[in-house]
Amino acid sequence: MRNIIVCVCFLILGTNVVFAEAGKSQENAFISTMISNARITPPVDFCGEKMPVEEAEIRENIEKEMLLFLGDPAQIVLWLKRCSRYMPYIERMLKQNNMPDDLKYVAVIESSLLPHAGSAKHAIGFWQFIQPTGLRVGMTINSEIDERRSIFTSTVAAIKYFKKLYSDFGAWTLAAAAYNMGEEGLRNNIAFQETNDYYHLYLPIETQRYMYKIVAAKLILSDPKKYGFSLEKDDLYPPLDFDRIQVECPDEVPIPLIAKAANTHFKTIKDLNPEMRGKSMSAGTYSFLIPKGGAEGFDTRYKTLLSQWLATSTPKKKEVQSADMLAQPEPDDQPPAKIKKRGKKHRSRDTEEVRSKSKSKSKLKSKPKKSDSDSKKSKKKKKR
Numbered sequence: 001m002r003n004i005i006v007c008v009c010f011l012i013l014g015t016n017v018v019f020a021e022a023g024k025s026q027e028n029a030f031i032s033t034m035i036s037n038a039r040i041t042p043p044v045d046f047c048g049e050k051m052p053v054e055e056a057e058i059r060e061n062i063e064k065e066m067l068l069f070l071g072d073p074a075q076i077v078l079w080l081k082r083c084s085r086y087m088p089y090i091e092r093m094l095k096q097n098n099m100p101d102d103l104k105y106v107a108v109i110e111s112s113l114l115p116h117a118g119s120a121k122h123a124i125g126f127w128q129f130i131q132p133t134g135l136r137v138g139m140t141i142n143s144e145i146d147e148r149r150s151i152f153t154s155t156v157a158a159i160k161y162f163k164k165l166y167s168d169f170g171a172w173t174l175a176a177a178a179y180n181m182g183e184e185g186l187r188n189n190i191a192f193q194e195t196n197d198y199y200h201l202y203l204p205i206e207t208q209r210y211m212y213k214i215v216a217a218k219l220i221l222s223d224p225k226k227y228g229f230s231l232e233k234d235d236l237y238p239p240l241d242f243d244r245i246q247v248e249c250p251d252e253v254p255i256p257l258i259a260k261a262a263n264t265h266f267k268t269i270k271d272l273n274p275e276m277r278g279k280s281m282s283a284g285t286y287s288f289l290i291p292k293g294g295a296e297g298f299d300t301r302y303k304t305l306l307s308q309w310l311a312t313s314t315p316k317k318k319e320v321q322s323a324d325m326l327a328q329p330e331p332d333d334q335p336p337a338k339i340k341k342r343g344k345k346h347r348s349r350d351t352e353e354v355r356s357k358s359k360s361k362s363k364l365k366s367k368p369k370k371s372d373s374d375s376k377k378s379k380k381k382k383k384r
Helices: 002-038 056-070 073-096 101-111 131-136 151-169 172-181 183-193 205-222 255-261 266-272 298-311 313-326 372-383
Strands: 242-249 284-291
Touching: 002 056, 056 073, 056 205, 073 101, 073 151, 073 205, 101 151, 101 172, 101 205, 151 172, 151 183, 172 183, 172 205, 242 298, 255 266, 255 298, 266 284, 298 313
Parallel strands: none
Antiparallel strands: 242 284
């Protein structure tokens, strides 16, 4: 019996050693693959402008971003899946406007192609426009509509803005830097440092890393199989498929009514139209995306439902208002979450978007005020 127990113990120990060696072998293989994939061989460019990877510092910077991205394979898989949904439109618009195709990778780095992505600086949407810049390039941004969240309107605005930046600075690398840090700040740095070479300008750290992130995304997404990402067609998210309709609202109209006329759900309308905020639309004419096939008979259904709504609008509005008071605010009506957090640990946009800004509210306790008697005592002490 003792011999059997000894044999079993040796067998268990041997199995553990084998598994440990196998695990170590797999880890070593993963690291070797990472090192191999991060090796950068020229030529490397952005919008046809050469990246001088033969310089040691430049090579180090691009390798760093490559390693950070490859160390987060889940994020890259999500990029690839979303690219099949949104990139056809972005690529078509860039081509129609004679713009470099590489600009599409700016949207990937800015938002990971998430319509509701937000930053600590209150940049919103696919191309991460702050409100003043968004208004300047012609987007509608108010309490009801925020076109920064629309892939269509925001892409048109981004193209318009990049055209201006390229005209101002004469290089796509500088245009991208200005897009990230602002035109005036970049002009001041160029004048002070007496160089207009992006790769030899000392800029804010985020802007110094910006071009390397974009190029790293380009290298991985333009040849994913080279880096071990072999997705099948069925793995990718389908391209946007919809009907576009014009909706006239003679008065405040609840979006569920529009959804019902389109034979769909409130959530579907909100998902297809992320720029539409809140639960209703005020008087005006709007363009909506609805599921493919929903446009047939929409006008008839909408007019019928609208007439019924207007006939009893006062009590219904009261019901909507009371429901709004009880309901939690929608995700797109909340302040944008702080996306980028300084620190050693790299976090993807998808990881950061679910983090809350209100971590430290419980720590903010106000100091108790001194009572009148205490203040009088302190005054007497001072007189003495």
